Amino acid sequence: MACVFLITKTQAISKWVILLKQPQTSNTGLVVGVYDGSDGNQELTEAGERLNEQSNGIIKELVKKQHIPLGRAEVYSGLGILGYNHIAVASVGPRNPNKLNLFEQLNEEKENIRVGMAVGARRVQDEGANRIYVDGVTVPEAAAEGSILGTYQYKANITTGDKYNPTVELYEHADTTSWASGEINAEAQNWARFLSHAPPNLKKPALLANEIMEKLCRYDIRVDLRNREWMALRKMTATLSLIKSSCDPPILVELSYCGDDPKTKPIVLVGKGNVFDSGGLFLKPYKGIHEFRADMGGAAAIVATMMGVARKRLPLNLRAVVLLYETMPSPMGLKPGDVVKNKHGTHIRISNPDNDCRVVLADVINFTEYYSPSLIIDVGTFTKSIAHSLGLVATGVFTGSTALWNEMQRAGLETGDRVWRMPLWKYFKSLNSMSASVDMDNGTNPKGGDACQAAAFLQEFVPVEAHCCCPTFLPHIHIDCFNTGLLSQTNEEIEPYYRAGIKMGRPTRTLIQFLYHRACLLPKTKQAVKAVHKK
Structure with missing residues (x-):
């Protein structure tokens, strides 16, 4: 399709971009989820269990020491697991939530994942991570939305210091299509936020x-x-x-x-x-x-x-x-x-x-x-x-x-x-x-x-x-x-x-x-x- 230009005087705004080029030095973060069991015990998600195996059980031992409620995440830095600088374990609520809560008008499964991944991604971002890998849990679309929206900051007019929003990517999950859909949703909304702000x-x-x-x-x-x-x-x-x-x-x-x-x-x-x-x-x-x-x-x-x-x-x-x-x-x-x-x-x-x-x-x-x-x-x-x-x-x-x-x-x-x-x-x-x-x-x-x-x-x-x-x-x-x-x-x-x-x-x-x-x-x-x- 064509683009029709009816204004002769165009003024490009070079700073108006949402995703800026990332700096050369990489500080990586990883966010995995943990379920809140009905008996008070916490269970790692599938991605969390794989990470735990690769860490020889360190992750599960750390999680056992404290209860992580929905809306909270714990960050562990310097563990040296798979080269990640910071690893966040975030609660995604119960394992089988109400997918259709008409009273609250929420799909609680998706919303819990959004909240959990947003909190976890922001925690590792605050620790300095500029490349963040996120657990897709059961709905990668929701994980993408929460983490990308949660880490967004308006930085178009900053010339010194931390000028970049982090890159957010899916961590070891087969459903890349669902993640891509959530990524599009979040990036569209972040553009609306950018224009409004x-x-x-x-x-x-x-x-x-x-x-x-x-x-x-x-x-x-x-x-x-x-x-x-x-x-x-x-x-x-x-x-x-x-x-x-x-x-x-x-x-x-x-x-x-x-x-x-x-x-x-x-x-x-x-x-x-x-x-x-x-x-x-x-x-x-x-x-x-x-x-x-x-x-x-x-x-x-x-x-x-x-x-x-x-x-x-x-x-x-x-x-x-x-x-x-x-x-x-x-x-x-x-x-x-x-x-x-x-x-x-x-x-x-x-x-x-x-x-x-x-x-x-x-x-x-x-x-x-x-x-x-x-x-x-x-x-x-x-x-x-x-x-x-x-x-x-x-x-x-x-x-x-x-x-x-x-x-x-x-x-x-x-x-x-x-x-x-x-x-x-x-x-x-x-x-x-x-x-x-x-x-x-x-x-x-x-x-x-x-x-x-x-x-x-x-x-x-x-x-x-x-x-x-x-x-x-x-x-x-x-x-x-x-x-x-x-x-x-x-x-x-x-x-x-x-x-x-x-x-x-x-x-x-x-x-x-x-x-x-x-x-x-x-x-x-x-x-x-x-x-x-x-x-």
């Missing part, structure tokens, strides 16, 4: 657009960069009115991946890409405003998902639209009470210029009707209230389809990056249109439910699919990742595979898993149903 002056719309283009063109993804004039011709007037406060012009990025019959309708992903949200004339408080460099966390998750899907070569058609822009205090910005009109003639009062995302994403979502999509998924860091409701544990999902929710819920269950369904009732729609003087208002009604009001606002602009005389909205999922895409964990961490203070890049892996289910599992289910009907 980068300082705002290094990801102006033009810079970020070119970084996306340079990265994704490697994987046969078509990239089109659209300028302000192009958007004006598509009558995105409400958006252009709202984002004119910055001196840096907006750029709309279109991404196309074709893995299925070209006639098959694509799934369309939409990402919010505000590279720095100052709040405009509703300037945010100085405390915490630096966090809003990650207000493009939705866009980061979308482009990272595209990379993951392309690297896995999933058999589906996928389109993505990401609008990169910046909101700054400026006399060019909209004032509270201004009214804008979109291409369908809907008048929207801008009661709160800081709620730019509702108006911007509404225009972009409506534009996706051009692709004749089978499903639209929009992702953005929308409302602080979703963080108040869910903390950092789960991402908020809004959809009118229970079937789609079940698919997304299962994806979150498998990845450990959980989601939670929030209401999308008509009541919240009514709160956006209570004014007698305009059609809609982008402000938050004081009756509450800010995140639900934002979702209901966007729902009004989802393209309509005509069925005879009964037009209906196209299938749509809205994901509010303010808590999981914009915020960072503190030292009291929720999951040990995210370091404190570094953006999490969620829900990238959940989106990849959701698309994997639709591409690889649902078609088989439908074929089986058809076969039963034929009989």
